[in-house]
Amino acid sequence: MSIRRKDTLVFEKPPVIAAWAAxxxxxxxxxxxxxxxxxxxxxSSFAAENxxxxxxxESMLxxxxxxxxxxxxGISAREVTLAFAGDLQAQCTASNYAMRWLGVPFAGLYGACSTMAEALCLSAAFAGAGYSERTLALTSSHFCAAERQFRTPLTYGGKRTTTAQWTATAAGACLLRPAGAAGVPVLSVTFGRVQDYGVHDINNMGAAMMPAAASTxxxxxxxxxATPQDFDAILTGDLGKxxxxxxxxxxxREGYDLSNHWDCGCLLYDTDRxxxxxxxxxxxxxxxxxxxxVLPRLQRGEWKRVLFLSTGALMSQTTFLQGESIPGIAHAVELGTPKGEKDG
Structure with missing residues (x-):
């Protein structure tokens, strides 16, 4: 079970991330x-897969x-009891079509770039409460699909600004199990609140999402x-530089030193090269x-306690064209080292 403390669920018996892949x-x-x-x-077109x-x-990814x-x-798709998944495509179609193969109970999510943390929060809550024995948290993005939907098709050749970010062609999946299974424990989850500080620039997602990360x-x-120094690392995604x-x-300004902060948008690529x-x-x-x-370092005991946040900009093509500002959201997942692992 879990204990609610304001916006955070703390797990008395932490569920675990038993397996993951990227x-x-x-x-x-x-x-x-x-x-x-x-x-x-x-x-990345998966032409060989027709x-x-x-x-x-992206669905194939x-x-x-x-x-x-x-x-x-070490399990089959038939043994998955629930899947939380989402993506950037309209109506989360990449996830919907991927689930045609999986064939399991499925709850679709849209949190934009915050979807992985959102999926982990919900998966951990279900696993911790005993509602799901083997829960899959899954998300993806594809540069070419995202550019066509949110900006301009690649053939247009539009100029990218220095504040713009590169949509990753990548997917990540985690399988969560209840307490007692082997894996990286999820100590707590924090559900964020939507923040909107009036940013309108679709080519500056970092500025639009930052208030949500700070809020959470x-x-x-x-x-x-708590303080940032209670953690080995605090990771956000994807604020960029x-x-x-x-x-x-x-x-x-709020009195916190984030010297142990890294951003996923700056870790995935070499931004200088x-x-x-x-x-x-x-x-x-x-x-x-x-x-x-993150998970490999926790599994090896190099890190003992990490706060992982994914941030998302919640605009759509329609709201952008209507001149709306860009609201943001950030969810946080507190992760620990498996019991018995060496100290970092």
């Missing part, structure tokens, strides 16, 4: 986390990631009288960093 594309394979991926594909377009290619995660967990962090710190600097400045402008974004960005960098 799949990426060519650009992700050229980045600093390439060695941690379970699968990297050179052809995909009809970028959208169906997500399907392969789920397959790898379940294979590492402050809510957690105030609820537990611009939003990360804004977050550190804002938290310093790769042409990704301010860094990575998309639901697949924080999901991939979680599965290639």
């Amino acid at each position: 799949v990426g594309g060519k650009r992700e394979g050229e980045g600093p986390l390439a060695a941690g991926f379970d699968l990297l594909v050179e052809d 995909c009809s377009g970028w959208e169906s290619a 997500q399907t392969k990631c789920a397959e790898l995660c379940l294979r590492k967990a 962090l402050l809510a957690y710190f105030h609820a537990f009288d 611009v939003g990360s600097e804004l977050l550190r400045t804002q938290m310093y 790769q042409e990704v402008q301010a860094g990575g974004s998309g639901p697949g960005c924080s999901a991939a960093v979680l599965c290639t960098r």
Whole structure:
């Protein structure tokens, strides 16, 4: 069971992330986390799989990631009791079509780039309450599909600003089990509140999402009288270089030193060497960093306690064209080291 403290659920008997997997594309394979991926594909169109377009290619990306995660967990799709999944496509179609293969109870999510943390929060809550024995948290993004939907088709050749971010072609999957199973424990989850500080620039998602990250962090710190130094690492995704600097400045004004903060949008790529402008974004960005960098370090005992936040910009093509500002959301997942692992 869990204890509610303001916006946070604290698990008396923490559920665990028993298995995970990450799949990426060519650009992700050229980045600093390439060695941690379970699968990297050179052809992000999945032409060999007879995909009809970028959208169906993203469904294939997500399907392969789920397959790898379940294979590492040593279970079949039939043994999954519930799946929480989402993506950036309209009506979450990449996830919906991937679920045609999985064939399990499915709850679709839309949290934009916050979807991985949202899926983990819900999966942990269901696992912790005994509602689901084997829960799959899954998300993805695809650069080409996202550009066509939110900005301009690739053939248009539009100029990208320095504050823009590169949507990751990546997917991440985690299988959650109730307490007692082997894996990385989920100590608590914090559900964020929508924040809107009037940012209208669709090419500056970091500035739009930063207030949500600050809000969720402050809510957690105030609820537990905690500080950033209580953690080995605090990770956000995906504020990029611009939003990360804004977050550190804002938290310093609030009296908190975020010297142990990293952003998934700056970790997935080498922002100095790769042409990704301010860094990575998309639901697949924080999901991939979680599965290639964060969970392995916790499993090995190199980190003992981590706060993982995914941030999302909740606009749509319609609201953007209507001149609406961009609201943001951030959910947080507190992760620990498996019992018996060495200290970091």
